[in-house]
Amino acid sequence: RRRPRRAARSCAPAARASAADADVLRALRDASVIVGMHPDQGTEPLVRAALALSLPYAVVPCCVFARENGHRRLAGGQGVVSCGSLCAFLEQLDAEGRTRSVLLPFEGRNRLVYRL
DSSP: OOOOOOOOOOSSOHHHHHHHHHHHHHHHHHOSOEEEESOGGGHHHHHHHHHHTTOOEEEEOOOOOTTTTTTOBOTTSOBOOSHHHHHHHHHHTOTTSOOEEEEOSSSSSOEEEEEO
């Protein structure tokens, strides 16, 4: 016998969400660097937050989520569909051109995108 489905509930009311957002912003403002190791869908927001706050960052991207992020385009207009093109996209977000990338000495997704 099947149980009736419960209505979906929000796990955080709006007031709690805005308090959590304030906590995150405070933590970011107090940070000296932002680091992400395979942060999945948090990759682009991590880089954008670091750039907006003028913080150094280091991220090793893994999953591209191309369908969910159709807005991502490389300078030549191509879509971001691979990890390599995601790294290039992240580098081009830096208007000052100070973002770099390097391969780390281990197997798997190992391209580090960073800005000091």
